[in-house]
Amino acid sequence: MNVSSRRLLLATALxxxxxxxxxxxxxxLQFGPQAERIRAQEIEGQYVVVQPxxxxxxxxxxxxxxGNQTVYEVGVDLTQMDDPETLALTLSxxxxxxxxxxxSQLQNPPAGLRxxxxxxFVGAEVQQQxxxxxEELAQQGAGASAEGETPPSLRGLSFRQHFFRVYPQHQxxxxxxxxxxxxxxxxxxxxxxxxxxxxxxxxxxxVPRSPLEADQVxxxxxxxxxxxxxxxxxxxxxxDILDAALVRYGAQSGVIVVMDPRNGEIWAMASAPRFDPxxxxxxxxxxxxxxEYNRAVSMVYEPGSVFKILTMAAGLDADVIQPDTxxxxxxxxxxxxYAVYNWNRAAWGEQTMTGCLAHSLNVCLAWVADEMGVxxxxxxxxxxxxGRRTGIDLANEAAGRLKLPGDSDWYPLExxxxxFGQGVAVTPVQMLAAASAVATDxxxxxxxxxxxxxxxxxxxxVPAQTIGAPISAETAETLSWMLSEAISTETSLAIVPGYRIxxxxxxxxxxxxxxxxxxxxxxxxVDDPQFMVYVWLERPTxxxxxxxxxAPVFRDVAQVxxxxxxxxxxxxxxxxER
Amino acid sequence: MLTRSFARFQxxxxxxxxxxxxxxxxxxxLGGAVMVALAVLHLALVSxxxxxxxxxxxxxxxxxxxxxxxxxxxAQYAEITAYEVMHARALALGYRKVPPEQQIYVYVDGYSxxxxxPPAAAPPFAASAGLPAEYTQSLVDWVLGYLQGVER
Numbered sequence: 067m068n069v070s071s072r073r074l075l076l077a078t079a080l081x082x083x084x085x086x087x088x089x090x091x092x093x094x095l096q097f098g099p100q101a102e103r104i105r106a107q108e109i110e111g112q113y114v115v116v117q118p119x120x121x122x123x124x125x126x127x128x129x130x131x132x133g134n135q136t137v138y139e140v141g142v143d144l145t146q147m148d149d150p151e152t153l154a155l156t157l158s159x160x161x162x163x164x165x166x167x168x169x170s171q172l173q174n175p176p177a178g179l180r181x182x183x184x185x186x187f188v189g190a191e192v193q194q195q196x197x198x199x200x201e202e203l204a205q206q207g208a209g210a211s212a213e214g215e216t217p218p219s220l221r222g223l224s225f226r227q228h229f230f231r232v233y234p235q236h237q238x239x240x241x242x243x244x245x246x247x248x249x250x251x252x253x254x255x256x257x258x259x260x261x262x263x264x265x266x267x268x269x270x271x272x273v274p275r276s277p278l279e280a281d282q283v284x285x286x287x288x289x290x291x292x293x294x295x296x297x298x299x300x301x302x303x304x305x306d307i308l309d310a311a312l313v314r315y316g317a318q319s320g321v322i323v324v325m326d327p328r329n330g331e332i333w334a335m336a337s338a339p340r341f342d343p344x345x346x347x348x349x350x351x352x353x354x355x356x357x358e359y360n361r362a363v364s365m366v367y368e369p370g371s372v373f374k375i376l377t378m379a380a381g382l383d384a385d386v387i388q389p390d391t392x393x394x395x396x397x398x399x400x401x402x403x404y405a406v407y408n409w410n411r412a413a414w415g416e417q418t419m420t421g422c423l424a425h426s427l428n429v430c431l432a433w434v435a436d437e438m439g440v441x442x443x444x445x446x447x448x449x450x451x452x453g454r455r456t457g458i459d460l461a462n463e464a465a466g467r468l469k470l471p472g473d474s475d476w477y478p479l480e481x482x483x484x485x486f487g488q489g490v491a492v493t494p495v496q497m498l499a500a501a502s503a504v505a506t507d508x509x510x511x512x513x514x515x516x517x518x519x520x521x522x523x524x525x526x527x528v529p530a531q532t533i534g535a536p537i538s539a540e541t542a543e544t545l546s547w548m549l550s551e552a553i554s555t556e557t558s559l560a561i562v563p564g565y566r567i568x569x570x571x572x573x574x575x576x577x578x579x580x581x582x583x584x585x586x587x588x589x590x591x592v593d594d595p596q597f598m599v600y601v602w603l604e605r606p607t608x609x610x611x612x613x614x615x616x617a618p619v620f621r622d623v624a625q626v627x628x629x630x631x632x633x634x635x636x637x638x639x640x641x642x643e644r
Numbered sequence: 645m646l647t648r649s650f651a652r653f654q655x656x657x658x659x660x661x662x663x664x665x666x667x668x669x670x671x672x673x674l675g676g677a678v679m680v681a682l683a684v685l686h687l688a689l690v691s692x693x694x695x696x697x698x699x700x701x702x703x704x705x706x707x708x709x710x711x712x713x714x715x716x717x718x719a720q721y722a723e724i725t726a727y728e729v730m731h732a733r734a735l736a737l738g739y740r741k742v743p744p745e746q747q748i749y750v751y752v753d754g755y756s757x758x759x760x761x762p763p764a765a766a767p768p769f770a771a772s773a774g775l776p777a778e779y780t781q782s783l784v785d786w787v788l789g790y791l792q793g794v795e796r
Contacts, residue, residue: 085676130722234722302727334707406707530763
């Protein structure tokens with residue numbers, strides 16, 4: 067074999083060996099003992115807890131009412147820790163945890179525990195302080211250990227970032243929003259009602275360690291945001307009016323609701339007392355039960371004379387009475403063997419139906435109900451939705467109670483007392499929904515607080531809906547004008563100068579207790595209703611009469627709403643429409 | 645003639661002993677080279693995929709950080725523009741609400757205020773409004789109804 071042949075043979079052998087070794091090495095890495103060891107250690111990937119931010123809640127103008135903030139879970143990796151004393155001292159000062167208990171846990175952890183959670187929901191500022199301190203001590207430690215000293219160390223301290231709910235407007239609309247608890251569950255209000263859409267709970271996802279499988283990571287589902295019908299500025303002003311009214315009239319609690327009678331959008335819903343949902347753990351300090359959280363939808367009460375609107379509407383629609391029908395008020399009316407009296411036990415003489423409303427005569431309304439008869443009266447009351455939830459999109463709505471003939475606790479006298487709002491239990495929202503039939507064209511609108519749901523697939527607008535048509539449009543118009551006439555003659559404190567308003571006061575004794583419930587329901591302008599306001603003040607001490615307590619509050623709210631709507635006085639508006 | 649000469653040359657070339665050995669080594673080397681080429685191609689693809697995978701992971705981490713920062717800023721912005729804060733600032737700057745008697749309305753020809761869409765049609769009134777039969781029928785009505793039901 068000559069030289070060139072040997073060289074050729076050598077080169078061939080070399081290339082052949084390389085060509086053989088490379089795939090052999092690949093096979094070895096893939097299936098060899100190293101690969102087996104990696105698999106045995108289960109480090110191909112791991113389950114990681116990820117948390118998408120909970121869907122935001124905005125007002126109708128895009129003002130954020132409920133958002134998210136970054137908080138941290140602070141813990142200690144016990145396998146990395148080398149200075150429990152420094153850790154316990156630092157964390158007890160900055161996280162306000164018990165020093166001795168923490169030190170004991172760090173020095174004598176339960177068997178098998180590798181990671182100790184010290185505190186969750188720690189704010190970003192404190193976390194940054196801790197992280198900076200940890201870094202500083204680590205740097206000092208590097209220098210000190212070179213000199214043979216044992217420096218203080220925060221080694222093992224770790225942070226897990228996650229989101230939590232924040233309410234940047236604090237108390238504003240708190241009773242509508244509800245809150246989110248430590249388990250990331252919505253409690254009460256919109257938060258509970260739309261919990262499924264808003265989401266935000268932590269999810270476990272598999273994250274492979276190999277970057278080759280990076281595309282297989284399951285991303286957590288995105289949550290939907292909500293746009294409410296509330297206007298934050300109007301809500302704020304209405305809450306201010308309510309708070310001032312509680313002080314001025316010495317009331318125990320109160321509710322003000324502002325609604326668009328044309329489509330049921332709630333523009334403002336104030337309920338007192340209320341609290342800052344950022345500090346939801348103080349719930350028990352403010353509320354004895356869940357019904358007190360949002361009295362507008364959850365608290366039932368005897369409405370008193372505001373209920374006369376419904377009785378009169380039923381009488382007019384059933385053609386039992388007309389606006390000019392007269393009634394001779396002798397101050398007493400018998401339903402069977404039971405007597406019904408006026409609020410002042412006086413006899414008011416001959417009155418038209420408008421006069422009955424203006425003077426809020428119980429006797430007259432009991433007569434109207436009696437003229438209608440049990441069947442007709444209760445048929446109308448049921449068609450007004452009494453005793454049933456309105457379906458408002460807020461958690462914990464109460465159904466109220468309308469006793470019906472045949473119920474074990476219904477007595478014939480109920481016909482007379484129900485006619486002027488006693489013996490029935492309603493929520494303010496129920497009364498608003500029922501009276502919206504009178505305010506507009508006989509159709510009741512469904513009150514709602516969510517205007518749109520905004521998700522990955524776009525924006526879904528919640529349509530306005532009617533929930534019944536208990537009376538005709540003619541009846542509604544007639545009664546609106548009667549109420550307007552009544553208010554202009556008798557309830558002067560509710561009058562808004564320049565605007566024709568329809569409304570009714572309601573004063574009801576609280577059964578078995580001291581004090582009264584004072585209410586006012588009104589809407590305007592009468593010829594083209596654009597807003598409805600409901601006021602309820604519980605147990606006022608300055609006066610027990612709604613005409614002196616609830617009526618002026620209505621006027622203040624109506625004036626604010628008129629400004630909010632840029633609604634010119636009737637004279638100007640009607641002149642420009644001609 | 646030419647084809648015949650080529651065939652003879654081909655035969656002689658193939659039958660040479662050294663040539664025969666070289667062919668085997670050449671084939672072996674070719675196979676090795678193909679395998680090396682395939683391995684290199686595989687490694688190149690895997691490394692590129694790994695780089696892209698790492699970039700995806702980094703981008704996801706960046707998205708998470710940006711989202712965190714975004715929600716923080718959004719909440720912070722809402723906090724400083726909250727009703728209570730803005731109201732206090734407006735008062736501090738000397739703004740006051742215009743009382744109704746000082747408000748001036750200007751007629752704008754052709755302007756029509758925004759209209760509210762009418763709600764969906766109401767459900768039938770009588771269907772659910774009446775009292776349930778249990779509350780209205782007498783014992784005689786119930787017996788008659790029951791008997792009619794039996795007859796059917």
